[in-house]
Each structure stands twice: as C-alpha cells, then as structure tokens.
Amino acid sequence: MGEFDFIGRHFKSLAGEGAFDLRNDGAVISLTPNHELVVSTDTMVENRHFLPFDPPKTIGQKLLRCNLSDLAAMGAEPLSYTLNVTVPLSHKYSDEWFKAFAEGLAEDQKRFKLFLLGGDTTASDGPMVFTLTIFGRVSSGKALRRDMAKEDDSVWVTGTLGAAALGLHARLKELDDPSHLLTKAYLLPEPRLGLSLHGIVSACMDISDGVLQDANHIAEESGVHIDLYESELPMIEATRNAPSQWEKTRLLGGDDYELLLTCPKDKEDDLVKECLKHQVKITRIGRVSKGHGVQMLAKNGQPIKFDKLGWQHF
Numbered sequence: 001m002g003e004f005d006f007i008g009r010h011f012k013s014l015a016g017e018g019a020f021d022l023r024n025d026g027a028v029i030s031l032t033p034n035h036e037l038v039v040s041t042d043t044m045v046e047n048r049h050f051l052p053f054d055p056p057k058t059i060g061q062k063l064l065r066c067n068l069s070d071l072a073a074m075g076a077e078p079l080s081y082t083l084n085v086t087v088p089l090s091h092k093y094s095d096e097w098f099k100a101f102a103e104g105l106a107e108d109q110k111r112f113k114l115f116l117l118g119g120d121t122t123a124s125d126g127p128m129v130f131t132l133t134i135f136g137r138v139s140s141g142k143a144l145r146r147d148m149a150k151e152d153d154s155v156w157v158t159g160t161l162g163a164a165a166l167g168l169h170a171r172l173k174e175l176d177d178p179s180h181l182l183t184k185a186y187l188l189p190e191p192r193l194g195l196s197l198h199g200i201v202s203a204c205m206d207i208s209d210g211v212l213q214d215a216n217h218i219a220e221e222s223g224v225h226i227d228l229y230e231s232e233l234p235m236i237e238a239t240r241n242a243p244s245q246w247e248k249t250r251l252l253g254g255d256d257y258e259l260l261l262t263c264p265k266d267k268e269d270d271l272v273k274e275c276l277k278h279q280v281k282i283t284r285i286g287r288v289s290k291g292h293g294v295q296m297l298a299k300n301g302q303p304i305k306f307d308k309l310g311w312q313h314f
C-alpha cells in the first residue's frame with residue numbers, strides 16, 4: 001500500500017486552500033493586511049500523551065485541540081495546520097484506526113474552521129508520534145503574551161481544573177469514574193477560542209502542565225510573584241470528591257487546556273462580561289504581587305508544599 005496511498009486515503013480530504021491537494025513540495029498561506037501570523041507546534045507521543053487504546057477519533061481531536069488552545073492563549077483565530085506522523089513499525093495500527101483518527105480531525109476542522117496544509121509521514125521502531133503545527137492570525141500588535149502581569153492584578157482561569165489529570169487514571173482503571181466526566185475531560189479538551197481579551201488581560205497562557213507550573217511561567221516572564229488559592233480552584237464534583245490519594249494529581253496533573261489569565265482590577269468587569277458573552281466559565285483563583293515564584297495557599301493561608309510544580313517530561 002505505501003505511504004502515498006496512505007496519505008491520499010486518510011488526509012487528502014482534510015486539505016484546503018494553498019495545500020495543492022497535498023501534491024506539492026510545500027503549501028502557501030494567504031495573509032490578510034493588518035494581521036500577523038501566529039505559529040505554534042505540539043507533539044503527542046504514544047504512552048506519553050495518549051494511550052494506544054484511547055479512541056483514535058479523540059486522539060485526532062485532542063492533537064488539534066491542544067494546538068488550538070495555544071492559539072486561544074495568543075488571542076489568535078485558526079487558519080490551517082500541518083501534520084507529521086511517525087508510524088511504529090513494531091506494532092500495527094490498522095487502516096480503520098487511521099480512518100477514525102482522520103474523522104476526528106475532519107469533525108473538528110469543520111467546527112473550528114481550519115484545514116490541513118500538508119505534513120510528513122515516516123516510520124520508526126519507536127512509538128506512534130504525531131506533531132501538529134498550527135497557523136492562526138491575530139490583528140497586528142494584539143497577540144496576548146505571558147510577560148505583562150503586574151503587581152495587584154488578579155489571576156483567573158477558564159472552565160474547571162483537574163478532571164483531565166484524573167481522567168487519565170480512570171482510563172488506566174486506577175480510579176472509578178461513574179459520571180464519565182473525568183474520562184471525557186482527558187480525551188477531549190475544549191479550546192477557549194473566540195474570546196476577545198486584548199486590552200483586558202495583562203497576561204495569558206494555556207494550562208498544559210498544571211496550573212501551578214504554568215502560573216510559574218507567567219510569574220517568571222513577568223518578573224512577579226503569584227499566589228493561587230487552592231480552595232478557589234474550580235473543579236467539577238467528581239474532581240473535588242476524588243479520594244484524597246488523588247489530591248496532588250488533581251492539583252498538578254495538567255492536561256487541562258484552560259486559559260490562565262491575569263487582569264488589572266479596573267478590567268475585571270470587562271473580563272467577566274466577555275466570558276459571559278461566550279458562555280465560558282471564569283473564576284478568580286489568585287493574586288499577583290511583588291517578588292518571584294508561585295505558591296498555592298491552603299484555606300488557612302499556609303503554603304502547600306509540593307515536591308514539583310507540575311508535569312515535566314524529564
């Protein structure tokens with residue numbers, strides 16, 4: 001069958017304007033005046049980012065959505081993406097598997113209004129690896145950044161936290177998930193696209209490695225200290241009620257793909273209004289102050305001690 005046949009069968013129908021039907025050496029991106037191109041890339045590795053027995057459809061969707069979440073964090077709107085696939089030679093993923101993977105991409109392409117530009121296909125003795133590079137656009141000068149948080153700003157988060165990290169363990173049958181909501185959060189994050197936050201928030205990023213570690217990125221980049229209040233972290237019931245042995249996982253486990261924002265006091269009403277307009281839950285979870293680093297504070301005001309801040313690959 002070969003890789004060319006494989007590309008034609010699974011990916012050609014996902015291609016859009018400038019992709020030349022996936023039959024050229026490169027693709028062309030048309031740019032509009034007064035916009036800047038935003039680029040972001042993320043890799044997903046079998047047994048590191050997804051489980052080989054996860055549904056192929058949601059693996060495709062999660063791959064796209066993690067990248068869409070990066071565009072959301074930049075305040076950008078999606079245009080197109082490239083897809084690199086490294087197929088494992090040691091164990092076979094069926095044609096049906098890739099069909100469902102591509103169906104996931106097709107469904108989300110339609111919903112989030114972007115298309116495939118091209119990519120690369122290889123094989124190796126290692127695990128399945130997907131790399132997706134996403135292109136978006138933002139009005140010139142209006143990209144959101146991580147480095148403008150200021151003393152006395154409040155810290156906010158969209159949606160809820162911790163469910164995806166527990167969902168992974170539900171998939172591994174280490175934790176009960178009768179509502180299936182933990183599993184759903186792990187399999188299918190919801191990118192917070194479409195919010196108009198430029199001129200409202202002082203810093204923005206998406207949470208992939210856990211709220212504390214990612215808040216630390218904003219703190220470092222902005223030259224400030226951030227306190228997060230543990231009791232304020234928004235969690236669905238299944239997350240809040242998980243047995244205490246899962247405390248650290250739900251707080252630091254990552255995989256949330258929610259937006260972490262800092263906001264000056266006089267813009268808080270605008271932030272809440274903008275999120276309400278788009279029916280996105282938003283919760284105040286902390287405060288920016290002078291200094292450096294991050295702390296998570298318990299209800300009694302005491303810092304909670306952790307041996308690490310969040311997810312690290314090595």
Ligand SMILES: Nc1ncnc2c1ncn2[C@@H]1O[C@H](COP(=O)(O)OP(=O)(O)O)[C@@H](O)[C@H]1O
Binds near residue numbers: 041042070208
């Ligand atoms: N291998 C690499 N080469 C160049 N830049 C990298 C590499 N890995 C990460 N980066 C850059 O480092 C920054 C942080 O990366 P990462 O933690 O992966 O961010 P994100 O959580 O947004 O994906 C990004 O600007 C990314 O482009």
Ligand SMILES: Cc1ncc(C[n+]2csc(CCOP(=O)(O)OP(=O)(O)O)c2C)c(N)n1
Binds near residue numbers: 043049168208209254
């Ligand atoms: C099988 C499996 N094990 C563990 C995890 C948890 N996990 C893997 S990577 C990661 C952090 C995000 O991935 P990364 O590659 O750091 O993305 P980036 O920060 O670059 O967006 C998390 C929480 C998972 N999603 N799946």
Ligand SMILES: [Mg+2]
Binds near residue numbers: 041042043
């Ligand atoms: Mg990354």
